[in-house]
Amino acid sequence: MEHRLAAGLRVRLVLLACLSLLAACGPAPPEFLTVEQLASGATVAERDDLTVRVRALTDDEARRHFGGRLARLGVQAVWVDVRNDGERAVRYLPILTDPDYFAPQEVAQQLHGWFTGRTNAAVDEAFVRSAMPFYVAAHSEVSGFVFTHADGGLKLINVGLIQAERTWRFRFVARIPGREYAVQRVDFSTLYPAGSSPDLSLEELHERLKTLPCCVSDRAGKGAGDPLNLVVVGSWMDTMFPFAARGWRLNEPVDATSSLKMTKAFLLGSQYDTAPVSPLYLFDRYQDVAFQKARSSVSRRNHLRLWLAPFTFEHRAVWIGQISRDIGVKLTTTSWYLTTHRISPYVDEERDYLLQDLLLTGLVERIGYSAGVGAAAAGSPRYNLAHDPYITDGLRLVVFLGSELRSPLTTDFLPWERPRSVGGAP
Numbered sequence: 001m002e003h004r005l006a007a008g009l010r011v012r013l014v015l016l017a018c019l020s021l022l023a024a025c026g027p028a029p030p031e032f033l034t035v036e037q038l039a040s041g042a043t044v045a046e047r048d049d050l051t052v053r054v055r056a057l058t059d060d061e062a063r064r065h066f067g068g069r070l071a072r073l074g075v076q077a078v079w080v081d082v083r084n085d086g087e088r089a090v091r092y093l094p095i096l097t098d099p100d101y102f103a104p105q106e107v108a109q110q111l112h113g114w115f116t117g118r119t120n121a122a123v124d125e126a127f128v129r130s131a132m133p134f135y136v137a138a139h140s141e142v143s144g145f146v147f148t149h150a151d152g153g154l155k156l157i158n159v160g161l162i163q164a165e166r167t168w169r170f171r172f173v174a175r176i177p178g179r180e181y182a183v184q185r186v187d188f189s190t191l192y193p194a195g196s197s198p199d200l201s202l203e204e205l206h207e208r209l210k211t212l213p214c215c216v217s218d219r220a221g222k223g224a225g226d227p228l229n230l231v232v233v234g235s236w237m238d239t240m241f242p243f244a245a246r247g248w249r250l251n252e253p254v255d256a257t258s259s260l261k262m263t264k265a266f267l268l269g270s271q272y273d274t275a276p277v278s279p280l281y282l283f284d285r286y287q288d289v290a291f292q293k294a295r296s297s298v299s300r301r302n303h304l305r306l307w308l309a310p311f312t313f314e315h316r317a318v319w320i321g322q323i324s325r326d327i328g329v330k331l332t333t334t335s336w337y338l339t340t341h342r343i344s345p346y347v348d349e350e351r352d353y354l355l356q357d358l359l360l361t362g363l364v365e366r367i368g369y370s371a372g373v374g375a376a377a378a379g380s381p382r383y384n385l386a387h388d389p390y391i392t393d394g395l396r397l398v399v400f401l402g403s404e405l406r407s408p409l410t411t412d413f414l415p416w417e418r419p420r421s422v423g424g425a426p
Contacts, residue, residue, distance in 0.1 A: 026114065026120070027067035027068040027112065027119050027123045029067060029122055030064075030122055031065065032065055035143060039081065042079070043055070047168055047170065049087075050090065051083040054081075056151070056157065057077045058177060065077070065126070066108075066123060066126050067122065068123065074150050075149070076149065076176075079143065080092070080159060081143035082159075083140075084137065084138060084139065086138055089135060091162050092161055093134075093162060098148035099247045101146055130145045131146075136161070152176065152181055152252070153175060154173065154181050154183070155173070155175075157171070158170070158241060158244065159171075159172070173237075181252060181274070182276070183250055183289050186289075188288070198312070199312045205311075212372055213282065215322075215382075216305075217385075219286075221281065221284065223385050226347070227322065227392055228322050228372070229373055229397060230306075230320075230322060231321065232318075232321060232401060233399070236317065237403070238363070239401055241363075243358075246357045246360065247293055250289075251276055251292055253276060254278065275292065275301070277290040280322065287305035287307055291303065301325075302354075303325075304322060307320050323347070323351055323354055324347050324390075325344040325346075325349070345388070348391075348419070359411065364399055364400070364401060364402075364406075364411050365401065365402045365412065366412040367397070367399060367412070367414065368398040368416040369395040369416055369418060370416055371394065372394075372396050375392060375394035377391060
């Protein structure tokens, strides 16, 4: 009898411990940060009668304000404050801040614990109460949070405001403690000596693009790898923000940590939307910037590399790029981390996909196609450094990006080369 009582007591103690553990896994009561605390570290921009302030919360700040860690959900809270001193109301468009933003209730639900009903309700209230309003009346100021994907040390934040006939876009670059992106290791001011980059006219730019190497190389400058099929013209801000607006993500550097995460994602078939990009070379260095747009898993993604060119166009930066679509991962002995992506052979499709993507931002001023890659037909494909075949019409897409919104229908098409099918038909 005593044995049965002791056994029953042990079972109850185990159940109590399990219930306590489950309760401990729930959220904590929110402790709201004040507007003054949020504003103290905010970045400010003004235009016309509008003043916008933004601040990306650290995970510790988010835990305090909302009662749980958002980073484990892949979420980052961005505080937005808009003061409208104008005579007409404006509307805030969170989809321009992040095309895949999260609803407040969606994030709150993921923080709920099993046996923390009262705290769960407080968390729900905190998210609803703190959400950024979409409507900003004339002569008023509103603030709140938009819930974006989680970023590391660098976050590109768009804030879009509209009236019936006007649109404003404010751009912010926030530095956040956390994981580092590869681009943060690049010192652009030291890539070329001051005054050494010639400023080209449109005709000179066209001719210069034709003479660039067809393809990337390895570290020793040997081999002809993926085709250099992309050129982007625009300042750093004008170039980076359209990609961010369309859901392209910066990449983490290749190191032991990112390689381990890459292997884990590969084995589990999961996404890793800031996965490292292998180094390819142009101008005697590997890429300055890389972007990617994840698809169903880490094995499938759209990705591109950009190098700052040693010349400018009308005092604007020129970026030479390579874009392709990853369709799988394979083992390789050419890298120390023993894996590499396999690209789709139809590289022109990815080039033209990017054109469509950027046109949707409303920030494309001009488009052209330049020779320089060299055609490779289906019957005689070329191969990149990983021995993947590809075919192409041999042209580089040239996109001129600006900061003023315009209809894609008004985009200028330069009278340069014209894309043709690989088989030779118009």
